[in-house]
Amino acid sequence: MMLKPVLVLLFVCVVVSNAGNVLQLLKNRATHSQFAELLESTEGVHKHYMEGYLTLFAPSNTALNQYKGDRNKALLLNHIASAFPHSNLQTVNTAISEDELEERLTSLLQGHPPLWVRRKNSELYVNQAKVSLVLPVTTDTGNKQFLYLIDSVLEPLIPQAENSVADYVDIKAGDILNNTQKYKLGEYSIDKYTEQIRSLGMDKFPEFEQYGKYTFFLPVDSAFQGLDKGLVDQEVVKSHIVPGNLLFTQPSSRQGQYSELFPSLQYKQVSMEVKVGVSMYESDDGSIKVQSQTMTGNRNHPRGQVISTIVKVFILIKIFIFC
Template sequence: MANEQMGLLMFLALLSRNVVSNTSLHHRQMTLFAPTNEAFQRYNGEMDDNLVLYHISNLATSLTNLDYAISSELDGNPPLWVTRRRDIMHDDIYVNNARVLASRSYQAFNKNNNRQVLHVIDQVLQPLQPHGPGSLSSPVYSPNAYQFLEHSDLFNIGPHRLRSFRQKVSQLHKKDVFNADGKHTFFIPVDEGFKPTTRSDLIDAKVVDGHVIPHHVLFTQATPDTREFETFAFGDNVKVVISFSTAMNGKEEITYVKSNTVAGDAKHSRGVVLADIVRANIPVKNGVVHLIQRPLMVVDTSIIDFLKEKEDGPLCKFYEVIMDLGNNNQFLNDLTLAKDMTLFAPSNEAWDEPSVQNIVRNHQKLKEILNLHLVRERLAMDTIIHNNMNQIYQAPTALARKYLYFNVLTHNNNQTLTVEGGGVNATVTLPNIAATNGFVHIIDRVLGVPYTTIFEKLKTDPMLNITYNLGNREMFNQQLNDMEHRYTYFVPRDHAWQKFQIRHPSAFKALFKIDFGYYTKQILERHVIRAGRAYTISDLKLHANETHPFVMPTSRDPLRLRVKESDKNYYVEWNGHWIHVFRPDVECTNGIIHVIDEPFLLESDVRATGAAPRLVRAPAILLVSLAFLRIVE
């Protein structure tokens, strides 16, 4: 116990200076929530002798018996809120925003045989207290959310003022929402968030309801990121949910709150509104209050205004990159003038990658990369998912002849959207940020700056599973990790192999026979050019037009191709047959992939080996083969 006391010396010093707590230690049962020394070193709030009373309850309560709230000994007996967080990464108990270090809990009895319990916590509990001369004569102890809002000028909440929102709550007769007994979470925008002044006109009763989560007390550390909670504005027509998200800005972690209007009406636009939490975790009698930088649900800024709204916002580095292009910035003009668009915006962390930093210095390349992130139409996430149901959805970007390709991953009823552009596959980490002229989706990588070899790309791209599995035979794929050469690989996508299976079922089945690996390798070799450089589709078109084929050496035999462009699509001609290039110029660190809609393969390639099996028409063979290969891989 001596070591335990050493780690709690600052709390013990505070405890010994307070007369009330000393008396309780000797004569009453009690529970103490003791912050560690490190917690006090991080604490930047007011420190007085009464602070310790907010860390004490007059009941001895073990962790097992902690209810959702427990009264403290501070004047007015404000509650301490208890959260049990159980998810994949956590099985923890929190008191307000402090995590209980469960292994360090301790029980004892004082000289009067009263049981006393000690729980060690990782943060100092910070109560809401009045400040200033005026508050001493008429203090408001343990206020509920409305009392806090009404008398906010009496409390120590830093420079923030809440008069604008308070006025709207009064005008719209929504006092009862903030006065409600129980346990709730309240988001209150500060006065600075009401600029421009016209923003206030957009706040109606439904918007006020959208700032309150009923029946949940949500402190930031105790609440999982991205978990959505229904607000009071979740009804038959309008449905609004709220969640937290965190992001790193340098070494600083910033917490945001986002309202998502999943169903709207004429007055309330669908989509996400993101706001900084400028002061978090203010405990009140009926829950917790978070002060936020701007009102939720209100969509009144353009995409460019959202990017530049805050110097340390979630996309501040993206905005800096755009502005570094200087004068005659066409990309900035497009963001400013376009009426309907969708921006896939890389997060601040995405710009820290070394490979990305090198590209930023090349302004010509940077212009191309930025255009790859812009689609000139409104694409909400549910629109993309709907368009992706029956086929791979592709959207044209502001970069000529370049498309974005989408994939939807489903896990435990949760859907994650990925987007590929220029060979880079990125995850949408924060979708559907609504603006007056479109949507912003925050992604975790910069598109168009390759970071994987061809081997790694094949292994992770859900559209290229079959070619990857075929290439695992005879060690064919291993060469595609080589950084000394540059590869141009014409990769049939899964859909191409499915079409081949339907036309030539026996030949397709032969490709997966154990004793056919050598011939499978020969077939794949026909698709790969290894040279001192990689060939983009434009390079190939320059050398191989519709009349003169371009002959390129492969490990098997020369590959003779012609290239044509039609209706903004590319086609390659092989063996007298024109094949659509579904995704040209998928850049990798050691070459380029061109995803094609048919393999360079004839049924005779399989029959010539004498290894073709009898004809089997089994529609499920593809899925069975893939499942087997994934299991044994």
């Protein structure tokens, strides 16, 4: 059972080597010029890497126009990647070609959050963004660079106090639930959900404090309108956690097409009589929906489906915020 309304959760063409650097390439591409302007106009350490070995993911103008978050040095550093693991993540001494991409990269933002790489149906994705073009570059000094053009902004999770280095490191879902005011969640609040989890006992959900592959669906406050919070019990909270899988908004099946069903944490509790799985799809209006399906229920958790809309995505382990 999943709360209804609100979550705060290739054909890649490779061309021959170019001369110059990635910034010059971007400035010459009308579809990605805004990101080039942002790289030039924003002061920060990212400028140090423009002539060195570099892997850069550049969102399109369309993606930036749709993006409502801060446009600052933190955003830019989250689009510069390093191999994982790396002996010194503050020093970019390699450029990562498409053939060298592994499942996980790390960005150069403080705390080095992950960038997850996937291939599906011959298409390449980084986090939720689809890669449309890969451009290799060799600078005048002989440094290799790779520019990946993408269709979505790689939004980082940023502490409210951006100078607090410790708050960037090893962020887990539990860190957000324990102090929702510490992080920038945009216009959304998840206070009511976190209050209910605390009343049930955070210790009953150790997954919030663990590292690994998890997808967490966190309902925003408006999801509780007209709802008795007492209905959100342990089984409901566990049905909002998908262990062992990182679910992304892209690619998603279209509405009416088959969408893979993933077992929730609640489903994997073999001693429980309730079984809940979740799936995601793109609706006819272009929004991404998450559908929970109670396949085996009881009096308090009847069989059926609940459909919610994903409104925000953060990549730590994986967090969706929905309504």
